[in-house]
Amino acid sequence: MTRILITQTASPRRVHARAEEILKRSTYPEASLTILCNPEPETVGYLKTVPGAEIIPLHAAHRRRILRELRERNFDLMVTFWTGEKGYWREKIASLGLCRKKVVDMGDGGQWPLTWRFVVRYWLFRLRHPLPTDHALYRPAPASDEPADYHDGERVLIIQSAEPLHVLRALDHMESHPLFRRPRFTLFCRNRPEVVARLEKHPMLYAVRTHSEMRRAWHHLRALRRERFDAVVVFFTGDRSYWKIKFLPFLLGIRHKVVFNENCDCFFFSLRKWLALMAHRMSDHSRTGLEARWTNQVRRLASSLTKLAVLPFRFGWLVLVWAWLRMTAARARKASAA
Known part of the structure; x- marks a missing residue:
């Protein structure tokens, strides 16, 4: 027993x-x-x-x-x-x-x-x-007298990390080339009258939430994490005025991330595709002369220093893995001999 x-x-x-x-x-x-x-x-x-x-x-x-x-x-x-x-x-x-x-x-x-x-x-x-994908199967049903914000499909958060024109182009792209089955889009944008007026009336948006740059940043972060969105859309168009908000998708615990660039090309985030986008962006800057010569030198120096700083930790990790493999092999030999 x-x-x-x-x-x-x-x-x-x-x-x-x-x-x-x-x-x-x-x-x-x-x-x-x-x-x-x-x-x-x-x-x-x-x-x-x-x-x-x-x-x-x-x-x-x-x-x-x-x-x-x-x-x-x-x-x-x-x-x-x-x-x-x-x-x-x-x-x-x-x-x-x-x-x-x-x-x-x-x-x-x-x-x-x-x-x-x-x-x-x-x-x-x-x-x-933050939660397993089968959480909804075991979540207690809400009381009948309480309104339930239920949607039988994907709940997608769109973070305005580019000018409104790019957001509108992305919405049109997702309408003509669907990325989700039954999406419901919620927009998180800057609290500026011209931005809100241009975006809030779009028929594909279920709700529009606003923020005032870095004010109440922790409040917005906690509120968005509680929503448990299924996917998030973010824009990397080379506009440096939105660099702070671009960190937000990686802090929300959302599994699926869709990245749009300035040409309205999109991909689901992965490390390989992300590095390819960054390499392409840096090569474009160097080719068009948008980066000063001293900037390139600083970037190369920072890359070399980063590699030197990371090398001891990588070597130590390899030593630990080697020791663990040796110990596992020794235990296996003792077990087979017994």
Whole structure:
């Protein structure tokens, strides 16, 4: 028998689905489930529908006693959830000492043993992808008396990082050459009357939000991250007056990024295509004489200094990888000899 403790650090629907998956599969022989959940009656009643599972509500008045008793039971495995959902951080911290062997469910079918290496990789991944793609499947349905801003398609954010003419050309391009199935566009533009008047009446725009340069920058960043857009459109046309806003798409945690240049050519962001665009832009500046000679010299010097600064870290990383491979090979030889 495999005694498994499941801690509710995600929505009850996700916990219920994971428990049923463990019971159906033969990964853990004769699995016996214990679910530690919040004491809300709706949650407890819903999780009691898991066949054969023991449900333990974590009441605040008896929190220490319940956690101590669970530690003393010495479970074979603990399953916890790190899906980026807010409101479960206390439960995540409290569950760390309940069992020695832990498995983290990240959503989207990702399940990993809890190690220091995984923690680093997890936080780097969550910076780019705040929520798993299957979050909507387990998100509780909104109450009937609350308006739900629901859209059965892609919710696309357009960031005005170029003159309004380029934004209008991009909208026309996406209308004649669709990049999405059923998009709903939200524009984030400068709070200038001439800009707003020119863009807000476009029929393809669902909403227009404005900003005043760097004022309330953190407020806008948090608000846009909460929206969980499916894609973002940004413009790199060589206009240096918009250089600050061009950093915004990379801070929102949006997976799909569409880049438009000054010729209304577009591509989905990738490092290879991005470097190709930058190389093409720099070669154009050098060929047309837009860069001064001293600027080229400074750029070459900065590139050389950057390479020299990065070289020790790259060498150290290669040494660590080599040592890890040697240790893995040694363990494999010992295991085969035994």
